Amino acid sequence: MRYPKILLTSLFLGLSLPALASEIAVKLYRNPNCGCCDLYAKHLEANGFEVALIDTTDMASIKRRYTVPEKLEGCHTALVGDYLVEGLVPANIIKRLLTEQPRVKGIALPGMPVGAPGMPGTKRAPLEVYYLDSGAKPGVFATF
Numbered sequence: 001m002r003y004p005k006i007l008l009t010s011l012f013l014g015l016s017l018p019a020l021a022s023e024i025a026v027k028l029y030r031n032p033n034c035g036c037c038d039l040y041a042k043h044l045e046a047n048g049f050e051v052a053l054i055d056t057t058d059m060a061s062i063k064r065r066y067t068v069p070e071k072l073e074g075c076h077t078a079l080v081g082d083y084l085v086e087g088l089v090p091a092n093i094i095k096r097l098l099t100e101q102p103r104v105k106g107i108a109l110p111g112m113p114v115g116a117p118g119m120p121g122t123k124r125a126p127l128e129v130y131y132l133d134s135g136a137k138p139g140v141f142a143t144f
């Protein structure tokens with residue numbers, strides 16, 4: 001049986017479009033001595049991001065430069081589009097941020113909680129991703 005040419009063409013396009021879709025560029029500042037950042041970068045790359053790692057042993061100055069509130073600090077700081085993404089925020093939540101485009105500076109998953117991408121293990125409780133604002137009580141953007 002011969003398939004109509006149009007069907008083959010659309011099959012070809014359908015299969016090749018995801019591969020052609022441009023990857024989302026991420027600039028990730030991290031301390032090269034921190035292992036979870038490497039795993040986290042791989043998590044992003046496996047989910048359609050293109051990660052440029054920038055090694056620095058002075059993460060404190062990066063946090064200052066981008067004014068990350070101390071209580072929201074994660075182990076690394078990433079720039080994605082116009083947003084700041086602090087810590088081990090899962091790829092799908094970053095994609096939601098880019099789709100919804102809320103008027104915030106960025107989002108953050110503070111610390112290095114077990115069960116977040118890059119930190120193997122089982123979560124003890126749902127993890128909250130906060131808006132990167134310095135208010136007394138940061139709002140929650142997502143829970144996973």
Ligand SMILES: [Cu+2]
Nearest residue numbers: 034036037075
């Ligand atoms: Cu890390």
